[in-house]
Amino acid sequence: MINITLKDGTVKTYESGITVFDVAKDISSGLARVTLAGELNGELVDIRKPILEDSTLSLLTFDDEGGKHAFWHTGSHLLAQAVKRLYPQAKLAIGPAIDHGFYYDIDVDVIITPEIMEKIEKEMAKLVKEGLAIERSELSRADALEKVKNEGEFYKEELIQNLPEDAIISFYSQGEFSDLCAGPHINNLSPIKAIKLLSLAGAYWHGDEKNKMLQRIYGITFPKKSQLTEYLERIEEAKKRDHRKLGKELDLFSIQEEGPGFPFFHPKGMVIRNELESFWRQEHQRRGYQEIKTPIILNAELWKRSGHWDHYKENMYFTEIDESDYAIKPMNCPGGMLVYKRKGHSYRDLPLKMGELGLVHRHELHGALHGLMRVRAFTQDDAHIFMTPEQIKEEVIKVINLADDIYKVFGFNYRVELSTKPEKAIGSDEVWEMATEALRDALVTKEIDYRLNPGDGAFYGPKIDFHLEDSLGRTWQCGTIQLDFQMPERFDLNYIGSDGEKHRPVIIHRTILGSIERFFGILIEHFAGKFPVWLAPVQVMIIPVADVHHDFAKGIADELMDIGVRASVDVRDEKLGYRIRDAQMQKIPYMLVVGDKEAEGGDLALRMRDTGDAGLISLEDLKEKLIEKIKTRSLTLD
């Protein structure tokens, strides 16, 4: 007999070998119906999993991540089964559950069109009606290989061959369909009440562009029809926050055919950008950073010395001046190195922090461009910290703190990744190991959860990345902290130590916002265009009731502008309601309606973006409120 401790702390005694599903059934048939998977001693397990020893067990439903995972993984099998029924010649590659739904990569000789997707969707619904049970079985490596070979599933064959020696090879089957799969899966198909195939894309086998491109079908399933409707509505809502759409509507920026990947910033976008940059300068100055600006075009020799010529050439643009080769900078570091090298340095100068809002150009693949998020010209909020090896940890921690301080101002959540040595890299393994450990040490000291991203470091060093989310939950790298022992060597940088000898400094390359462009895009989506007061292009729109109130309105605007508030008067010959609507749609935080009553009485009728009419306020109180909101970079209006 074994003891099983449940989520609520109750302990139940069962015979060894009882399955997760049987435990659920024993508790109640209702619970058994909604249980999709289990979490056994902290590990996600199949609902069929026999429990052999004293354990803690959580029964997972669709409300749990693990339950969703099993549900969607089964969704992907259902998709594959439907495809195989319609196109028996199709070869299956991989079909995992993802954060929102699932996909399956399929190699089939017909081009899947939206019409075919509809057909597949119908076939899936038909399969659910058949009420097939899902069964799990294990095979030896030889038998498994034999099975998939007989079925002609050569992608599966390759997958099995790549499994580690001791791996348990399991298959899940439903009716005539069976698929190599580690699971977990749900008990049978009938809980799947809503099915939607979402999109279609090409995807390389093993993610390698040298391999064949397969057709990837994305889909999602739910236990209730209403959940699908809600999901689709949420997607629609998220699309309204898209920075490309809002950028157009609010007239912030544009990207035109004449310059793919080269964004134009419009007057209103520039207000936000300038506010961001002055905030950035303020935060850096008070932390001891100096600011520099290095040229955009520098000669080819420099890029050969820095290693970019050998390691980054495909992403660079080149030009020729007086018959010499020049490159347009894809990174700011070599220029920064030259500034450091201009004069001798003492250990007393270190750490030396040089910041640069540097405009870089990188050739990104045409298909990779995405609004402001991925462009071909962008301004990095770069800085290079020159320091002694002893200062590494402290300085890395200071940068982590700075990033956290800055992200907090916007109310962002972020995710941290640690990226290690890539294939194309310079420097010895020992130095890489040391640098990677230094970064890891800083993360551990700060008790930050991070995700490991092997092989994704810069070519000169490992890095800590900060990722922020867009409206659809896609994450984008913004801040980065990169440790570099290579550039100091290549540029023969040194400082004089307390011993009077020359020493090699170590460099941190870092950004906080990442690129101003990308950060701006994230910002638009994060706030859905409703910028906090300090960033809003127009902070107060004054709306006179009639012509006779224009002078009074302009007087108010002047007083506000005198204290640095961006105020504007809408003098157009339109009805009040029209102009309020317009200001509202421009997402202007505050509106003032001024007519006879205000001109006589002194107090002003205030309207706020989110809550509408806010009653009367005196000009003095309003000024105080605005100054406070702007100074504290408040995220709220009242």
Added chain:
RNA sequence: GCUGAUGUGGCUCAAUUGGCAGAGCAGCUGAUUUGUAAUCAGCAGGUUAACGGUUCAAGUCCGUUCAUCAGCUCCA
């Protein structure tokens, strides 16, 4: 770069089987003088992404290129 889809006034979208390119909003002009999310009327605005082809006739069919969108790959 790869796979698939898309491209019509500044914006959002119409245009039967190939048969005279249209509407709303925005803009301009005039009337209207307005109290918390759209006042009325008139005017102007297009080589239908570009180039080539088929046809008596192309926004529509075919080809090439460019751009955009969803992914893949890559990356701030």
